[in-house]
Amino acid sequence: MESAVADPPRGLAGVAVTITRISEIDGARGELRYRGYAIESLAMRPFLEVVGLVIDGELPDDRSIKQVEGFLSTERAMTPAQAALLSVLPRDTHPMTMLEVALPLGDSAEQKRAPVNRSRADQRQVLLALAAKVPTLVAAWLRIRVGLSAIDPDPALPIHADFLRMLTGKRPMAEEVALLDATQILQMEHGLNASTFAARVVASTLAPMSMALSAAVAALFGPLHGGADEAAYKMALAIGDPDGVPAWVDATLARKEKIMGLGHREYRVVDPRAVVLRELAHRVAAAKGLLPVLRTLSRVDDYAAEHFAKEGKAIRANVEFYKGAVFASLGLPPDAFTALFVMARIYGWGAHILELWDDHALYRPSAIYRGEPLREIAQAT
Amino acid sequence: MESAVADPPRGLAGVAVTITRISEIDGARGELRYRGYAIESLAMRPFLEVVGLVIDGELPDDRSIKQVEGFLSTERAMTPAQAALLSVLPRDTHPMTMLEVALPLGDSAEQKRAPVNRSRADQRQVLLALAAKVPTLVAAWLRIRVGLSAIDPDPALPIHADFLRMLTGKRPMAEEVALLDATQILQMEHGLNASTFAARVVASTLAPMSMALSAAVAALFGPLHGGADEAAYKMALAIGDPDGVPAWVDATLARKEKIMGLGHREYRVVDPRAVVLRELAHRVAAAKGLLPVLRTLSRVDDYAAEHFAKEGKAIRANVEFYKGAVFASLGLPPDAFTALFVMARIYGWGAHILELWDDHALYRPSAIYRGEPLREIAQAT
Numbered sequence: 001m002e003s004a005v006a007d008p009p010r011g012l013a014g015v016a017v018t019i020t021r022i023s024e025i026d027g028a029r030g031e032l033r034y035r036g037y038a039i040e041s042l043a044m045r046p047f048l049e050v051v052g053l054v055i056d057g058e059l060p061d062d063r064s065i066k067q068v069e070g071f072l073s074t075e076r077a078m079t080p081a082q083a084a085l086l087s088v089l090p091r092d093t094h095p096m097t098m099l100e101v102a103l104p105l106g107d108s109a110e111q112k113r114a115p116v117n118r119s120r121a122d123q124r125q126v127l128l129a130l131a132a133k134v135p136t137l138v139a140a141w142l143r144i145r146v147g148l149s150a151i152d153p154d155p156a157l158p159i160h161a162d163f164l165r166m167l168t169g170k171r172p173m174a175e176e177v178a179l180l181d182a183t184q185i186l187q188m189e190h191g192l193n194a195s196t197f198a199a200r201v202v203a204s205t206l207a208p209m210s211m212a213l214s215a216a217v218a219a220l221f222g223p224l225h226g227g228a229d230e231a232a233y234k235m236a237l238a239i240g241d242p243d244g245v246p247a248w249v250d251a252t253l254a255r256k257e258k259i260m261g262l263g264h265r266e267y268r269v270v271d272p273r274a275v276v277l278r279e280l281a282h283r284v285a286a287a288k289g290l291l292p293v294l295r296t297l298s299r300v301d302d303y304a305a306e307h308f309a310k311e312g313k314a315i316r317a318n319v320e321f322y323k324g325a326v327f328a329s330l331g332l333p334p335d336a337f338t339a340l341f342v343m344a345r346i347y348g349w350g351a352h353i354l355e356l357w358d359d360h361a362l363y364r365p366s367a368i369y370r371g372e373p374l375r376e377i378a379q380a381t
Numbered sequence: 382m383e384s385a386v387a388d389p390p391r392g393l394a395g396v397a398v399t400i401t402r403i404s405e406i407d408g409a410r411g412e413l414r415y416r417g418y419a420i421e422s423l424a425m426r427p428f429l430e431v432v433g434l435v436i437d438g439e440l441p442d443d444r445s446i447k448q449v450e451g452f453l454s455t456e457r458a459m460t461p462a463q464a465a466l467l468s469v470l471p472r473d474t475h476p477m478t479m480l481e482v483a484l485p486l487g488d489s490a491e492q493k494r495a496p497v498n499r500s501r502a503d504q505r506q507v508l509l510a511l512a513a514k515v516p517t518l519v520a521a522w523l524r525i526r527v528g529l530s531a532i533d534p535d536p537a538l539p540i541h542a543d544f545l546r547m548l549t550g551k552r553p554m555a556e557e558v559a560l561l562d563a564t565q566i567l568q569m570e571h572g573l574n575a576s577t578f579a580a581r582v583v584a585s586t587l588a589p590m591s592m593a594l595s596a597a598v599a600a601l602f603g604p605l606h607g608g609a610d611e612a613a614y615k616m617a618l619a620i621g622d623p624d625g626v627p628a629w630v631d632a633t634l635a636r637k638e639k640i641m642g643l644g645h646r647e648y649r650v651v652d653p654r655a656v657v658l659r660e661l662a663h664r665v666a667a668a669k670g671l672l673p674v675l676r677t678l679s680r681v682d683d684y685a686a687e688h689f690a691k692e693g694k695a696i697r698a699n700v701e702f703y704k705g706a707v708f709a710s711l712g713l714p715p716d717a718f719t720a721l722f723v724m725a726r727i728y729g730w731g732a733h734i735l736e737l738w739d740d741h742a743l744y745r746p747s748a749i750y751r752g753e754p755l756r757e758i759a760q761a762t
Binding site for chain 2: 005007008010011012013014015016017018019020021022023024033035036037038041042045057059080081084085087088089090092093094097100101104105109112114191192193194195197198201202203204205206207208211212214215218219220221222223224225226265361362363364365366367368369370371372373374375376377
């Protein structure tokens with residue numbers, strides 16, 4: 001028997017698999033930093049500034065911001081292959097499946113050549129060109145699948161303003177764009193979650209950027225990773241009026257059921273992103289009439305926190321908890337929330353892939369074999 | 382400074398990330414076993430028997446083989462979404478990119494629902510239905526991209542016989558089918574390489590089988606993982622006649638260049654798959670006129686081995702070394718060799734995904750942060 005060998009930690013919990021300079025999570029203190037800057041200080045910065053920071057490591061100067069803006073504008077149109085794909089996809093294709101399938105069609109055969117022969121600047125450009133197309137793809141698919149025509153991008157608009165216009169056909173209000181910018185900054189990067197890890201494992205073989213990003217989308221589609229925003233939003237809809245919250249929370253906890261979007265495996269006291277998002281959503285609600293579910297959600301967050309505090313536990317909403325209400329207020333259907341996650345996290349995934357390629361090693365872990373010992377095929381047959 | 386924290390092992394080398402019962406590699410002794418059976422004893426068994434063994438853990442009985450055969454026959458036709466995809470893909474799309482994109486279109490929205498709510502038998506069926514379509518997709522794409530029409534599958538034929546027929550339009554010889562069956566058995570499963578690990582990481586989020594398999598294809602496309610078969614085959618073509626081998630090998634090693642397909646990071650004395658494949662290819666060569674490159678390859682293997690032996694090193698061909706010549710003899714173009722790898726390894730990937738789901742845990746490792754310490758955004762701007 002091989003039971004003398006200790007079991008590996010389940011899910012690699014607590015196992016450091018790499019060194020990174022991109023983000024730092026201090027779960028005990030409820031802190032998240034991108035490249036050393038606290039998330040609270042970044043949430044209201046210009047979106048492109050944070051994109052540049054996450055990818056390149058420093059807050060970009062004006063020239064660098066203009067360059068990123070240039071890529072995200074001129075590269076925003078789908079490739080012909082992506083457009084052709086969307087024209088033939090079955091209409092019940094989930095937006096996440098669409099993105100997994102569309103990403104590898106977003107670059108050229110030349111751009112897929114082994115990254116070892118390409119400069120970081122080249123690969124960064126491939127990343128930005130792929131990322132630029134994601135809002136276009138999501139907006140187009142949400143229209144095409146219900147029988148509407150896709151709306152072409154307008155490179156003169158900032159990327160999120162253009163996304164909302166391509167989605168609804170109308171120019172969005174400035175408050176809506178600001179809310180989307182901030183929400184996307186909050187979910188741009190978060191260390192080695194399963195999707196980022198998947199991107200790194202695939203990229204470690206020197207597979208193309210587009211195909212590694214596609215694999216990350218696949219991982220994010222799993223309900224253990226993405227999707228709590230949708231669940232929390234639907235919960236709020238089901239509860240309805242904020243007055244119904246105490247009875248609903250009491251009954252749910254009495255049944256020992258989990259409330260989706262509360263608590264976080266790393267943040268022990270508070271998820272700093274949830275604090276920013278809640279505050280921001282309430283501020284915008286005044287100007288724009290954010291959905292009433294936001295009041296219901298806040299009430300669940302506060303009421304459940306009081307309940308848990310009596311048991312000596314600090315359990316508050318995580319970033320997923322408020323995100324669904326924000327996206328719904330911007331006109332997005334619940335099954336597109338995770339695709340919005342991709343629109344933001346793609347920059348974090350890309351930063352990790354570029355970091356890996358700066359000093360890469362193939363991921364090739366081992367396994368402990370506990371199956372049948374050597375045996376022989378019985379004669380007969 | 383955080384330099385007190387030790388660096389993580391590069392690429393998780395030597396880190397056990399899971400327990401497995403599927404295959405066992407004894408690199409020091411040059412042994413590979415699927416479910417306890419030595420690869421040498423499996424190579425000439427019926428292909429479907431080994432598929433059943435790898436997926437289910439035991440050599441299947443006749444009833445079980447019939448059931449697997451049934452799935453691999455009736456599910457062999459592309460889905461309408463896959464057929465539509467191939468009709469619009471740019472013709473320069475690499476067969477591996479095609480497979481990454483086509484796999485998530487190979488199951489239904491219903492089959493993509495979280496695997497936690499499905500039985501192992503259900504998921505196994507999804508796997509077989511996806512795997513059944515891979516030969517059809519590869520054969521169709523190799524024809525469509527050069528302007529020929531795809532040939533419909535014939536469910537009455539065994540899967541590899543049908544693949545060769547869909548590829549060339551002609552019924553293959555029995556020796557060709559036997560050679561392909563054996564080659565595919567040899568590369569069906571090989572522990573936690575990067576593609577299998579990618580499949581596990583994605584599946585650990587409870588993402589659908591089809592999307593986790595797609596991520597594995599992406600990893601296998603990386604030149605550090607797949608592709609040595611193509612390189613070795615092209616080397617043999619470049620060398621030409623076997624008489625040219627000694628001079629070519631001497632010159633290459635004098636330049637300190639690597640010879641593709643020689644040596645293996647795990648097998649220290651010999652890759653047992655290469656031994657079987659070399660012997661098999663030579664046996665078939667007599668009946669079928671296998672490409673002359675096989676003689677050149679054997680000569681490189683033997684001559685280089687003598688050279689390395691003088692330096693006290695045991696370096697022999699790995700399985701990739703002979704595979705390209707085998708595939709070329711079956712009419713496959715070099716850029717399709719890795720797609721043939723997918724046709725076999727998909728059963729190994731699937732077995733790992735099913736094993737993971739039997740007792741799954743989300744992969745969520747950690748990273749060591751060595752970036753900027755907390756800093757503040759300078760005023761101005």
